[in-house]
Amino acid sequence: DSGVTQTPKHLITAxxxxxxxxxxxxxxxxxxxxxxxxxxxxLQFLIQYYNGEERAKGxxxxxxxxxxxxxxxxxxxxxxxxxxxxxxxxCASSPRLGNEQFFGPGTRLTVL
Amino acid sequence: GIQVEQSPxxxxxQEGANSTLRCNFSDxxxxxxxxxxxxxxxxxxxxxxxxxxxxxxxxxxxxxxxERYSLLYISSSQTTDSGVYFCAVRDYGQNFVFGPGTRLSVLP
Numbered sequence: 001d002s003g004v005t006q007t008p009k010h011l012i013t014a015x016x017x018x019x020x021x022x023x024x025x026x027x028x029x030x031x032x033x034x035x036x037x038x039x040x041x042x043l044q045f046l047i048q049y050y051n052g053e054e055r056a057k058g059x060x061x062x063x064x065x066x067x068x069x070x071x072x073x074x075x076x077x078x079x080x081x082x083x084x085x086x087x088x089x090x091c092a093s094s095p096r097l098g099n100e101q102f103f104g105p106g107t108r109l110t111v112l
Numbered sequence: 113g114i115q116v117e118q119s120p121x122x123x124x125x126q127e128g129a130n131s132t133l134r135c136n137f138s139d140x141x142x143x144x145x146x147x148x149x150x151x152x153x154x155x156x157x158x159x160x161x162x163x164x165x166x167x168x169x170x171x172x173x174x175x176x177x178x179e180r181y182s183l184l185y186i187s188s189s190q191t192t193d194s195g196v197y198f199c200a201v202r203d204y205g206q207n208f209v210f211g212p213g214t215r216l217s218v219l220p
Contacts, residue, residue, distance in 0.1 A: 100157065
């Protein structure tokens with residue numbers, strides 16, 4: 001157990017809908033990262049927050065957004081969902097910028 | 113952006129055999145990690161190793177940052193070692209990139 005928690009574990013929804021994925025980092029970690037793992041694109045970095053502020057942006061679609069709250073938990077919002085958004089979404093945390101990342105168990109999203 | 117390659121893409125071993133997995137990256141990095149993704153999808157940290165050598169039980173890793181590669185050694189493999197091994201790097205431009213992975217199958 002890495003200490004990073006993600007909810008829900010599984011999510012099934014329809015095209016066009018909006019969902020929110022939640023992540024709680026390890027105690028004391030200030031950085032939160034979001035990744036998408038799909039069969040055709042592998043593991044892709046989406047976005048990083050550090051102590052509430054956006055720090056780095058990867059291949060995140062405009063339909064996706066994220067934020068980190070004062071208690072350091074983070075949410076990833078996915079809207080106007082498409083079939084291709086079906087994937088495993090991971091959250092990771094680290095104590096500081098550029099440090100070792102620890103991954104949560106992931107949220108498996110299925111868009112029908 | 114930075115490119116990360118891993119070899120071999122697939123590896124099948126008999127239990128007890130040793131193996132070496134390689135990760136090549138195209139630019140300087142300030143962070144390199146090795147992960148094991150088990151058959152249940154969980155990503156498990158193996159090593160945080162931007163440079164140097166580390167060992168943890170049957171596993172060890174070496175990163176030669178100046179030559180832009182890292183190696184993961186697995187000795188006396190067990191069936192529980194099966195899964196996909198990823199290396200992931202962060203370059204100085206703050207980009208995080210995972211390699212495509214090496215899929216390892218250890219047969220009893």
